[in-house]
Amino acid sequence: MKTDITSHAEAAEAFNKKESYVNWHDETLWFVRKKRDRVVHQIPEWEALREKASATKHYVLSHMDELLEEFEKNAIRNGIQVHWAVDGDEHNRIIEEILNRHGIRQMVKSKSMLTEECHLNPYLASRGIDVIDSDLGERVVQLRQEPPSHIVMPAIHLKKKDIGDLFHIHLGTEAGAEDPKYLTEAARQHLRETFLTRRASLTGVNFAIASTGGFMVCTNEGNADMGAHLADVHIACMGMEKLIPTFNDLSVFLRLLARSATGQPITTYSSYFEKPRKGQEMHLVIVDNGRSTQLGRADFRNSLKCIRCGACMNTCPVYRRSGGHSYHNAVAGPIGSILAPNVDMRKNADLPFASTLCGSCSNVCPVKIDIHDQLYKWRQVLAKEGFVPKPKAIGMKAMSVLFAQPRFYQWAGSVGRVVMRTFPGAINNGLNPWYKQRDMPEAPKESFREWYIRNRQK
Amino acid sequence: MKVGLFIPCYVDQFYPQVGVATLELLEKYGCTVGFPLNQTCCGQPMANSGFEHMAQSCNELFTDNFEGYDYIVCPSGSCTLHIKDHLHSGKKEDSAKHIKSRIYELVEFLTDVLKVDNLNASFPHRVGMHQSCHGQRGLHLSQMSELNAPWFSKPHHLLEKVKGLELVELDRKDECCGFGGTFCVSEEAVSVKMGKDRVADHEQHNVEYITGGDMSCLMHMAGILNRKGSKVKVIHIAEILNHSGI
Numbered sequence: 181m182k183t184d185i186t187s188h189a190e191a192a193e194a195f196n197k198k199e200s201y202v203n204w205h206d207e208t209l210w211f212v213r214k215k216r217d218r219v220v221h222q223i224p225e226w227e228a229l230r231e232k233a234s235a236t237k238h239y240v241l242s243h244m245d246e247l248l249e250e251f252e253k254n255a256i257r258n259g260i261q262v263h264w265a266v267d268g269d270e271h272n273r274i275i276e277e278i279l280n281r282h283g284i285r286q287m288v289k290s291k292s293m294l295t296e297e298c299h300l301n302p303y304l305a306s307r308g309i310d311v312i313d314s315d316l317g318e319r320v321v322q323l324r325q326e327p328p329s330h331i332v333m334p335a336i337h338l339k340k341k342d343i344g345d346l347f348h349i350h351l352g353t354e355a356g357a358e359d360p361k362y363l364t365e366a367a368r369q370h371l372r373e374t375f376l377t378r379r380a381s382l383t384g385v386n387f388a389i390a391s392t393g394g395f396m397v398c399t400n401e402g403n404a405d406m407g408a409h410l411a412d413v414h415i416a417c418m419g420m421e422k423l424i425p426t427f428n429d430l431s432v433f434l435r436l437l438a439r440s441a442t443g444q445p446i447t448t449y450s451s452y453f454e455k456p457r458k459g460q461e462m463h464l465v466i467v468d469n470g471r472s473t474q475l476g477r478a479d480f481r482n483s484l485k486c487i488r489c490g491a492c493m494n495t496c497p498v499y500r501r502s503g504g505h506s507y508h509n510a511v512a513g514p515i516g517s518i519l520a521p522n523v524d525m526r527k528n529a530d531l532p533f534a535s536t537l538c539g540s541c542s543n544v545c546p547v548k549i550d551i552h553d554q555l556y557k558w559r560q561v562l563a564k565e566g567f568v569p570k571p572k573a574i575g576m577k578a579m580s581v582l583f584a585q586p587r588f589y590q591w592a593g594s595v596g597r598v599v600m601r602t603f604p605g606a607i608n609n610g611l612n613p614w615y616k617q618r619d620m621p622e623a624p625k626e627s628f629r630e631w632y633i634r635n636r637q638k
Numbered sequence: 639m640k641v642g643l644f645i646p647c648y649v650d651q652f653y654p655q656v657g658v659a660t661l662e663l664l665e666k667y668g669c670t671v672g673f674p675l676n677q678t679c680c681g682q683p684m685a686n687s688g689f690e691h692m693a694q695s696c697n698e699l700f701t702d703n704f705e706g707y708d709y710i711v712c713p714s715g716s717c718t719l720h721i722k723d724h725l726h727s728g729k730k731e732d733s734a735k736h737i738k739s740r741i742y743e744l745v746e747f748l749t750d751v752l753k754v755d756n757l758n759a760s761f762p763h764r765v766g767m768h769q770s771c772h773g774q775r776g777l778h779l780s781q782m783s784e785l786n787a788p789w790f791s792k793p794h795h796l797l798e799k800v801k802g803l804e805l806v807e808l809d810r811k812d813e814c815c816g817f818g819g820t821f822c823v824s825e826e827a828v829s830v831k832m833g834k835d836r837v838a839d840h841e842q843h844n845v846e847y848i849t850g851g852d853m854s855c856l857m858h859m860a861g862i863l864n865r866k867g868s869k870v871k872v873i874h875i876a877e878i879l880n881h882s883g884i
Contacts, residue, residue: 189825189828192828206835221786224786498825498832501835502828533688536817536821536829538771539771540775543775559686560690564691568688572820573689579679583695589647593647613826617865624652624653626654627654628657629645631658632675636661
């Protein structure tokens with residue numbers, strides 16, 4: 181796993197080295213955004229659904245303690261073994277212990293961004309336990325030894341040729357093969373063996389239903405189902421914010437999730453797990469890992485409404501042109517940028533600045549998280565806590581002094597314009613990041629203020 | 639009607655003609671316009687960079703400058719939105735509140751307050767309209783493509799009344815241009831790429847001019863157009879609406 185952190189801006193610059201690739205990446209995600217728009221416009225009550233989902237999640241966040249207890253009580257009654265993890269380490273240890281108890285050294289795992297967040301795979305690998313990701317995209321990035329670049333489409337940064345080359349090395353497909361059908365079939369055969377031989381299967385949780393103690397897992401490939409149905413031990417992992425109060429709430433959330441994510445009416449498999457089948461063990465690990473802290477931050481608690489659809493990434497003009505890896509966090513894009521500083525401000529101080537604050541994210545969000553407002557608010561927190569680079573802080577201080585004194589501003593403006601006209605090289609040089617790929621505006625002889633005094637104040 | 643003209647600092651310094659067009663338009667529609675000579679900046683560059691706490695002297699200055707007007711009008715959606723969302727005064731909070739409720743971006747002032755229906759303007763050119771994000775998603779000058787809601791656009795409403803003006807439909811009608819304030823230098827690579835893509839959408843539709851309500855977006859796109867020697871020009875919407883033509 182790559183662990184060295186480069187800032188979003190540096191990673192984005194590297195991503196932009198090959199413009200044709202950036203164009204392809206942008207178009208690919210924009211295509212998904214357009215698909216989302218098309219299906220959304222077929223639902224007249226779409227905006228009401230968003231409002232309803234947001235209100236339901238608001239209720240969940242305000243009643244988290246009661247709902248978690250209700251959920252646990254019902255899950256235990258159903259025969260599910262419930263575990264609580266305060267952080268990623270405890271989550272990983274709980275899973276290791278379950279596997280050790282059964283003497284299991286190999287596990288199949290469907291998509292779970294939580295396990296990415298907790299770095300479960302490297303943890304288990306270091307203890308000699310082999311995890312195979314069964315979601316096709318996840319499997320691809322696992323073979324490449326890199327993290328997913330998108331929460332719904334983990335390998336969206338790769339082209340068909342990249343997959344062909346990868347499968348040639350790892351699955352023995354023909355060199356240079358790019359046919360998606362052929363490559364998918366190879367992956368299918370490879371995973372089939374895994375499904376049949378693994379005794380433990382880990383899945384994520386999309387929605388945990390407090391009133392029933394059951395949970396919903398949504399996939400397009402059926403890989404969560406196949407894993408869970410064939411294994412003796414089913415371990416499901418969830419962040420505590422995955423709760424919804426009742427089964428009926430699914431009628432809102434399932435309509436929103438896939439439409440927002442990929443423009444499908446619903447995920448191909450929306451499977452409800454309530455109790456272990458005879459002879460099977462079912463475990464549920466409920467993880468905090470900073471969520472309580474975020475719940476306590478009045479300005480940022482709404483970020484916990486997220487249902488991980490990825491719509492904010494697909495619409496984000498910055499994400500589309502910088503790629504998921506540039507965010508150096510399990511969850512990339514706008515939502516990742518408001519979640520990550522909660523966990524580690526120093527490491528993630530750059531992320532809330534990786535945005536133009538255009539606001540498109542907040543308006544595609546199916547649970548109406550005020551993402552771009554939270555990005556703005558995180559910037560204020562990070563600056564106050566001293567996590568903004570010194571030169572920027574000094575520049576801002578200078579600017580605030582300049583703009584506080586009208587005569588200083590007027591003088592600096594006229595001097596600046598004279599310099600720009602007389603010695604353009606003083607501004608148009610390599611030290612000016614604007615000038616690298618853009619021309620500066622021409623400096624006029626007269627400011628508007630000067631014109632106004634000359635023409636309106638005689 | 640006493641209108642205080644708020645001209646953003648970079649427009650004051652680099653685009654005086656936009657200030658002139660705004661002033662002349664407002665006068666044309668019978669407003670008594672004053673331009674407080676001590677105005678500087680709305681404070682957005684500091685605030686968007688995380689230093690809202692350093693913008694307080696800007697806030698006080700702004701409040702002093704504009705407290706006496708019935709309306710405050712500005713040819714920028716972004717600066718207008720900033721004042722609307724963030725203006726506070728330690729000394730005169732009532733004045734600050736008055737300003738926040740009475741500040742308008744130029745286009746919305748023309749359509750919503752002055753209810754302009756007849757424009758004596760002519761601009762016989764093929765034009766692409768760049769809707770700034772803060773104007774659109776912040777001030778709701780036009781409907782957002784993300785929402786399932788009826789489409790409208792206040793700038794389009796006015797541009798359609800300009801004689802000879804041919805407005806093109808863009809492939810991505812409300813994609814951000816990538817200016818983003820200090821983002822344009824701190825995330826230079828992505829900012830430029832976004833700008834190039836935005837400009838390309840207009841160029842593919844053979845526009846002669848790109849217009850918009852925010853000179854900052856246009857300055858960014860002009861920087862890219864000029865660098866590659868494009869013939870496409872940028873022009874602020876105030877200049878078009880004030881253009882009497884031939």
